[in-house]
Amino acid sequence: MSALLELTNITKTYPGVIANENISLSVTKGEIVALLGENGAGKSTLVKAVFGLVRPDSGEIRIKGDLISAGDTAAAIEHGVGMVHQHFQLVPVMSVTENIILGDEPRKGIFIDKKKAREEVVALSKRYGLEVDPDAIVEDLPVGMQQRIEILKALRKDVDLLILDEPTAVLTPQEIEELLGVIKNLASAGVGVLFITHKLREVMAVADRVVVLRNGKTAGATTPKETNEEGLAQLMVGRNVVLQVDKSDAVKQGIVLSIRDLQANDDRKHTAVDGFSLDVHAGEIMGIAGVEGNGQRELVEAICGMRPRLMGSVLVDGLETPDMQPHKVHRMGISHIPEDREKHGLVASYSIEDNLVLNQFDQPPFANGWIRNSNALEQNANTLVEEFDIRTPSIKTTAGALSGGNKQKVVVARELSQNTKVVVAAQPTRGVDVGSIEFIHKQLVSARDHGAAVLLVSAELDEILSLSDRIAVMFGGKIVAILDGKDADRAKIGRMMAGLAS
Amino acid sequence: MKYLRSWLLPAIALLVAFAVGALMMKIQGANPFIAYKSLFTSAFGSSAGIAKTLGKATPLIISGLAVTICLRAGLFNIGVQGQLLAGALASAWAGYAIKGLPTIIHLPLALLFGVFFGALTGIIAGALKAFRGVHEVITTIMLNSIVLQLGEYLAYGPFKEPGQQLARTPEVLNSAKIPQIFGMPLGFFLGVALAVIAWWVFKTTTSGFRMETVGRNKSAAWYAGISVKRSILISMFVGGALAGLGGAIETLGVVGRYEPAFNGGIGFDGITIALLGRANPLAVIPGSILFGGMRGAGASMQFTAGVSPDIIDLILAIVLFLVTAPLIGKMIKSIRDTEQITTGGWGN
Numbered sequence: 001m002s003a004l005l006e007l008t009n010i011t012k013t014y015p016g017v018i019a020n021e022n023i024s025l026s027v028t029k030g031e032i033v034a035l036l037g038e039n040g041a042g043k044s045t046l047v048k049a050v051f052g053l054v055r056p057d058s059g060e061i062r063i064k065g066d067l068i069s070a071g072d073t074a075a076a077i078e079h080g081v082g083m084v085h086q087h088f089q090l091v092p093v094m095s096v097t098e099n100i101i102l103g104d105e106p107r108k109g110i111f112i113d114k115k116k117a118r119e120e121v122v123a124l125s126k127r128y129g130l131e132v133d134p135d136a137i138v139e140d141l142p143v144g145m146q147q148r149i150e151i152l153k154a155l156r157k158d159v160d161l162l163i164l165d166e167p168t169a170v171l172t173p174q175e176i177e178e179l180l181g182v183i184k185n186l187a188s189a190g191v192g193v194l195f196i197t198h199k200l201r202e203v204m205a206v207a208d209r210v211v212v213l214r215n216g217k218t219a220g221a222t223t224p225k226e227t228n229e230e231g232l233a234q235l236m237v238g239r240n241v242v243l244q245v246d247k248s249d250a251v252k253q254g255i256v257l258s259i260r261d262l263q264a265n266d267d268r269k270h271t272a273v274d275g276f277s278l279d280v281h282a283g284e285i286m287g288i289a290g291v292e293g294n295g296q297r298e299l300v301e302a303i304c305g306m307r308p309r310l311m312g313s314v315l316v317d318g319l320e321t322p323d324m325q326p327h328k329v330h331r332m333g334i335s336h337i338p339e340d341r342e343k344h345g346l347v348a349s350y351s352i353e354d355n356l357v358l359n360q361f362d363q364p365p366f367a368n369g370w371i372r373n374s375n376a377l378e379q380n381a382n383t384l385v386e387e388f389d390i391r392t393p394s395i396k397t398t399a400g401a402l403s404g405g406n407k408q409k410v411v412v413a414r415e416l417s418q419n420t421k422v423v424v425a426a427q428p429t430r431g432v433d434v435g436s437i438e439f440i441h442k443q444l445v446s447a448r449d450h451g452a453a454v455l456l457v458s459a460e461l462d463e464i465l466s467l468s469d470r471i472a473v474m475f476g477g478k479i480v481a482i483l484d485g486k487d488a489d490r491a492k493i494g495r496m497m498a499g500l501a502s
Numbered sequence: 503m504k505y506l507r508s509w510l511l512p513a514i515a516l517l518v519a520f521a522v523g524a525l526m527m528k529i530q531g532a533n534p535f536i537a538y539k540s541l542f543t544s545a546f547g548s549s550a551g552i553a554k555t556l557g558k559a560t561p562l563i564i565s566g567l568a569v570t571i572c573l574r575a576g577l578f579n580i581g582v583q584g585q586l587l588a589g590a591l592a593s594a595w596a597g598y599a600i601k602g603l604p605t606i607i608h609l610p611l612a613l614l615f616g617v618f619f620g621a622l623t624g625i626i627a628g629a630l631k632a633f634r635g636v637h638e639v640i641t642t643i644m645l646n647s648i649v650l651q652l653g654e655y656l657a658y659g660p661f662k663e664p665g666q667q668l669a670r671t672p673e674v675l676n677s678a679k680i681p682q683i684f685g686m687p688l689g690f691f692l693g694v695a696l697a698v699i700a701w702w703v704f705k706t707t708t709s710g711f712r713m714e715t716v717g718r719n720k721s722a723a724w725y726a727g728i729s730v731k732r733s734i735l736i737s738m739f740v741g742g743a744l745a746g747l748g749g750a751i752e753t754l755g756v757v758g759r760y761e762p763a764f765n766g767g768i769g770f771d772g773i774t775i776a777l778l779g780r781a782n783p784l785a786v787i788p789g790s791i792l793f794g795g796m797r798g799a800g801a802s803m804q805f806t807a808g809v810s811p812d813i814i815d816l817i818l819a820i821v822l823f824l825v826t827a828p829l830i831g832k833m834i835k836s837i838r839d840t841e842q843i844t845t846g847g848w849g850n
Contacts, residue, residue: 306725327727336725344725347718358715359726362708370707 003028003062004161004192005050005081010059012045018216019045020056025211025218027161027192032183034203035196037213038236038433043196044086046213047163050194051083052076063161082154083163088146092139096132097121100153124152129185143291144175151182155191162186164195168202172291173461173494180206198236200229212236236434247445250469253282256453257303257334257422262312264295264302272298274477276312280422280453285444287468287485288457291497295477296457297339300426303455304336305329306344316421330359333421337411337428339457345411348400352392353381355399356414388413389439405436412440416447423447423454429463441467461493475499512778512785515824516792523817527809537807544802545795556690557756559794561586563693564748565772566779566786567700568624568741572638573781574704575737576717581627581642582745583769584649588623589616589746590753591653594760595661597674597753608677613750620746621739623649628738632731638738646769654762661760670761680755689751693790696744700783713737745769771797774822793818 003026012020019042027033037043048054050061052073061068063079090099097118106116121134130148138146147167154162164183168176183193183206197203203210204224212219212235220235257280266272272295280286290296301307303314305326314321314329321329330336338344346355357366357377365376381395390409392402399410408428416423425444429437444467448454458464464471468485473496480496524534545555565582572579593616600608627641654669663672680688704710715723716733724730748768753760771793779785796818800811 325727326725330727338725340721343719343721345722347715347722349718350715354711358722361711361726367708370709372706372708372711374706 004031004064005194006060006062006065007046007050008060008062010046010049010056010061012042012049012054012056020049021216022059023213023216023218025221027194029160029192030187030190032187032193032195032206032208034207034210035194035213036198036200036203036210036232036236037219038198041213041236042216043213044165047083047165047194047196050076051081051163077157080158080160081163082157082159082161084147084150084154084165084167086165086167086169088150090138090146090149092137094138095134096136096138096141096149097134099138099149100124100156102153104157120156121152124156128152128155128182128189130155130182142175143170143293144172144178147171147175147179148182155186159191161192161194164193166196166198168197168199170292170459172498173490174498174500176202200232203232204229233434245441245445245466247467248449250284250448252284252469253451255279256282256317257455258315258318259303260313260315262299262302262314263310264298264307265310266295266298272477273302276474276478278472278479278482280455282421282451282453283448284469285448285454285456285467285485287464287471288455288474289461289464289471289493289497290459290474292459294474294497296459296474297426298477299474300336300339300424300455300457303329303424304334304338327359333419335415335418335420335423335452337408337415337423337425339426339430341408341411346399346407349398351396352385352390352399352402352410353377353395355410356381356384356417358414360418384413384417387417388443403433405432408432408440409436412443416443420447420452423452424457425454426457427459428456429458429460461490461497465490465493473497512780512825515778515821518824519817519820522820523813526813526816527807530809532807532809534807534809537803537809537813540802540806541796541799545799551799554798555791555795557794558798559790560689560693560755561748561752561768562771562775562793562797563690563697563786563790564751565745565769566775566790567693567697567772567783568744568748569772569776570779570781570783570786571700571713571744572737572741573776574710574717575713575733576720577628577631577638577734577737577741579624579627579642579738579741580639580773581624581645581769582741582748582772583767584642584646585620585623585742585745586749586752586769587646587649587653588742589620589749590757591649591656591661591749591760592616592619592746593678593750593753594671594674597678598672598759600678601675603677605677605681608675609680609754612674612678612754613747616746616750616753617743618746620749621743624738624740624742624745625735628735628742631738632734650762653760657760657762663759668761671759673759674754678754679758680751682755689755692751694787697783697786704783709736745772748772771818774818774825777825778821 005027007023007025010020010023023046035043035046045054049056052071052075055071063076063081066079068075068079100121101117106113106120118134125132130152132145132148132152138149167179171179180202183195187193207224209221209223210232211221212232214236259276259278262273262276263271264273276299288296298307302309305322305324305328309323316332316334319332321332321334342348347358357380360366361372366373378395385392385395388409390413391406399407412428423444428440428444432440444454444456456464456467465488471483471485471488471493473480473493475497476499527534527537544551546552565586568582568585569579593612596612596615600611603611623645627638627645630636630641631638657669657671661671663670704714712728713733713736715726715728716730720730775786775789775793779789796814800814803809804811
């Protein structure tokens with residue numbers, strides 16, 4: 001049987017980066033192939049090449065035996081390739097039906113034939129067993145449902161090969177389970193599925209075959225039967241990774257961070273944090289689990305003085321911290337590893353040296369009054385680069401030139417090197433390579449062991465589970481439950497994250 | 503390497519501009535070599551020439567600095583011209599209307615008037631930006647017109663020299679005039695000193711670091727406890743004050759009064775000089791000398807090569823175009839590159 005998709009020796013280079021190097025891969029009818037790799041391993045580039053969004057330098061793309069010329073999106077679509085992007089491309093104010101037919105509407109004269117369109121959507125949804133409400137407005141739907149619409153949109157064009165780019169990144173555990181079910185159904189209906197992920201569990205659950213990319217090269221190809229999660233992780237990073245974080249039991253001391261009835265709005269002025277109260281003790285890591293968009297970002301910003309607190313207070317050692325003054329909150333002992341490090345955490349065009357003192361540049365020893373002390377800056381930078389394993393040619397290198405993981409290490413080094421009572425870490429390992437993740441996790445544990453109260457907010461349930469001493473599950477701006485980290489159960493937390501009763 | 507690259511663009515811009523200028527002369531049937539040679543010898547070949555060049559460079563160095571400082575703080579101050587005119591007008595008034603003071607008091611006072619009104623003009627745009635979010639390019643351009651029209655009204659009306667047909671103020675009193683040494687206005691050395699001070703402030707002080715951080719990343723600056731509003735106000739105040747000083751020096755040292763026709767493009771040349779120097783305060787010094795020489799000695803090309811001095815405007819316009827255009831190109835390219843390379847992950 002000829003392959004649905006056959007890639008031979010695909011190579012793509014960007015200035016200074018080899019995104020793909022001689023990658024070969026095939027998908028046959030009804031097969032689920034997982035493309036696994038760390039961030040920056042070249043997964044997205046490869047699938048974009050298949051869909052014609054990226055023009056490879058060399059190599060051959062064959063779909064159903066036909067040679068497809070590089071960068072020919074139209075040919076890819078004609079040959080039955082459908083792609084669901086990581087970022088949804090839906091019109092939020094339009095209905096499900098309108099979104100699905102968009103770009104190829106059934107017409108009646110110059111008008112859209114709405115009745116026919118709706119029928120078509122219902123039929124499509126039945127055919128693949130993907131239930132949707134054809135009349136619902138997209139922005140009212142949960143993320144998992146929106147993704148389903150994206151998939152239907154792709155399937156509508158008689159797709160034989162469906163490409164899913166990081167489809168589970170934004171989903172709750174329940175939605176992930178459902179999606180994996182959908183993928184299996186599609187495959188049994190004869191659709192070939194190529195899906196990108198860096199989550200080992202998903203690969204083990206659905207893939208027929210796995211292709212692992214590392215630094216743009218094929219690190220290995222295997223099947224879930226022949227390997228396990230540890231084996232896949234090793235292929236991904238090329239060495240043994242400790243998936244479980246090594247940590248001793250927490251030595252819990254007094255309450256340091258106390259959040260009382262906190263209320264805050266999101267950017268659209270809707271209530272995002274809705275009467276949130278939590279105590280965090282010195283010497284513990286408190287994890288906030290939750291699907292993104294349930295008020296975590298607003299919570300962190302309100303705590304750190306970066307978003308107006310409409311009600312409630314944030315206390316450090318019993319002292320109230322000021323509203324909307326991030327610097328003063330910081331001085332009172334709350335260190336903050338911000339979610340958006342490019343925006344808040346770093347000045348990309350500044351040297352590492354300057355970035356390492358960004359929120360204390362005017363304090364001794366870094367400044368004597370009005371004059372900055374370049375010796376102290378250098379000394380500080382040299383120490384921290386060494387201590388936090390920041391891989392850089394020089395402390396004068398601009399932060400923007402570093403990799404994601406090293407940028408984050410600069411932020412972590414700056415925040416954790418100061419004498420801090422509370423560490424608020426928001427998505428501290430997002431977009432960071434596995435090696436750096438491991439390192440950052442160790443640093444957070446060590447901050448805890450030195451007596452800091454750590455508040456960890458992460459969309460990665462695995463990260464929460466492996467680091468936290470206690471876990472607060474957040475849904476709709478409130479805490480649903482607080483669990484002991486040791487006996488936290490993934491499925492139970494997942495249900496709580498989805499807002500279902502525990 | 504990095505040092506080299508940062509000077510490559512300005513060097514190319516100047517070379518291309520001079521080449522195009524030469525081409526235009528050739529088309530007119532003139533000899534560009536003779537023209538450029540006379541331009542150079544006239545500007546730098548004699549002590550009188552050098553004095554004239556530095557005289558012309560004085561308001562340029564100061565207005566170039568005014569733009570540079572704002573650029574470092576992330577603001578594109580196109581309003582130097584207006585701030586400069588405000589300074590010129592205010593210092594001219596203080597120079598002729600306040601009587602009976604010795605030089606040692608009168609001159610600094612008149613200068614201070616210029617500085618203050620320049621700063622006031624600057625801080626209007628700064629306040630609108632800081633508190634209302636109005637883009638400084640829009641407001642400074644508008645303020646340019648406002649000050650120009652206001653100056654014309656005053657020079658025709660309340661400030662008009664009695665018995666004079668032209669729209670101009672009376673001449674400033676001798677007690678407010680800047681003395682000349684070796685036929686060279688003192689202003690230029692003040693400009694150099696200010697450039698060095700500005701360079702030092704950005705290099706070593708916390709205030710400079712604050713402003714520059716705001717210029718590079720407002721969100722990070724705020725997160726680090728730097729007041730973005732304050733930085734905007736300060737930089738527009740200082741920029742305006744410098745431009746006002748430039749106008750005052752020109753008025754008290756060269757022109758001797760305010761007349762609407764004078765110093766047409768000093769503020770705009772300042773923008774070109776600042777961009778050509780890539781917002782480096784020290785680079786403003788050679789830039790202003792070069793521009794001052796061209797402005798001062800442009801007429802010499804008429805005698806020797808029959809080239810209209812308007813060619814200088816053309817050359818400087820090309821320089822401005824070349825130093826700005828690549829910035830825009832780079833911006834577009836960087837947006838495209840990030841779109842392509844970003845692979846995302848972790849729900850990002």
